[in-house]
Amino acid sequence: MGDVAYDAFLLVSFGGPEGQEDVLPFLENVTRGRGIPRERLETVAEHYRHFGGVSPINAQCRELLQALDLDLPVYWGNRNWHPFLEDTVRQLRDDGVQHALAFVTSPFGSFSSCRQYLDDIAKARANVEGAPQIDKIRHYHDHPGYIAPHADAVRAALAQLPSRMAARLVFTAHSIPTAMNDSSGPDGKRYEAQLRETAALVAAEAAPELPWDLVWQSRSGSPHVPWLEPDVNAHLEHLAEQGVTEVVVSPIGFISDHLEVVWDLDEEARATAARLGLAYVRAATPGTDPRFVAMIRQLVDERVLAHSNVRHALGTVPTWDFCPADCCVSPKRA
Known part of the structure; x- marks a missing residue:
């Protein structure tokens, strides 16, 4: 198998509000279709308002993108807040990208931490005519x-x-x-x-x-x-x-x-x-620790250099490059 011709890197994350006026609309996006009572949203909103209505996650995504040094152009799209994934997929198409490689800010496998992101990517592509192909990087829990x-x-x-x-x-x-x-x-x-x-x-x-x-x-x-x-x-x-x-x-x-x-x-x-x-x-989280940033570059190289047998992993719980369609389905569909 030869090298894969990816022409863009896509950071995919959860998203978060960046001001008091964003908090409830953001939480409505997160919980849409789940029938969460308004009073419950107001309770959770207070957690965000404690920090000025700003979630740290968007700033952390910006810092991570700035720290990356890739040979590919980098893009960023969120599940629940600006920049929305569908808008980013549209930008990828308009920029002529044909095949993007997506890094998701969750290392683990489950419906909410993996499959839902795959579904989000598929939905965004379906809503953008001429959207590029987008592949997700594997789990990296033991990298x-x-x-x-x-x-x-x-x-x-x-x-x-x-x-x-x-x-x-x-x-x-x-x-x-x-x-x-x-x-x-x-x-x-x-x-x-x-x-x-x-x-x-x-x-x-x-x-x-x-x-x-x-x-x-x-x-x-x-x-x-x-x-x-x-x-x-x-x-x-x-x-x-x-x-x-x-x-x-x-x-x-x-x-x-x-x-x-x-x-x-x-x-x-x-x-x-x-x-x-x-x-x-x-204890602290990795954030933009140079070893974590280097990990992302290694995961990109691992996928781009498809002929290489180098796979950085310390554990024995297996990971794979492409998830089957019936993997980590929603509990409601299981």
Whole structure:
């Protein structure tokens, strides 16, 4: 198989509001068709308004694009806010792009973190006559460029605690409905398996002598629908009951400090820890760490140089370049 002739790089992300007036329209985009009550949107809106109505994610995307040094022209499109993916696909077409390679700002496989982005890309292409072909880069949950920044961040966080050897590592990721986890990947539960492998790799590199747990954050939706548990706040309660006095919380499910990180961990979980008397440090996310940026370039080269057998991976949970149509389907369709 020869090299693939990609002629553009496309960053695809979730999107976020950039001012107070954007907050509710953004949340309406996120929840469209899900029947979320207005009062629930108002509650979540307060999280954004706490930060001036600005989600950090768009600025982080701009910083990431600026840090990239690719031989391809770069574009950016969001699922839920400007720049919208469909508008970006139209720009790709107008610029004469024939075959773009998309990097999604989620390393993991599930409906919400992978398949929904594939569906978004397909919908945007269907709505743009003459749209270019767009391929998505594989999952990168165990890539050295993802693991190393998280591991260094855990080390730096541990150094801030009174007694490093007394610490417990708590790795977090966005919770999803258990039905969505069960349908993730061809063999099911791929989302949780990838995250557990990421946690194990980061712990082994950062502090192999310390115990660790994988827990969940940012659940939403009906309380009657089962989601992955335990929640980080409930887990902190459990650790305090066990006599743990120091914790490092590492958001391994996030590539940068999304609103879910700065609100759910820096505000809510930190307050829980303070109430429990736990020494608490939240580890950083990769952001524009040079190793993470280099990882993206490596993933591009890996796909462009299709004849190459080089594949950067530290784990054993498999990843692949192209997802089958029945992979990670919506729980409603499963």
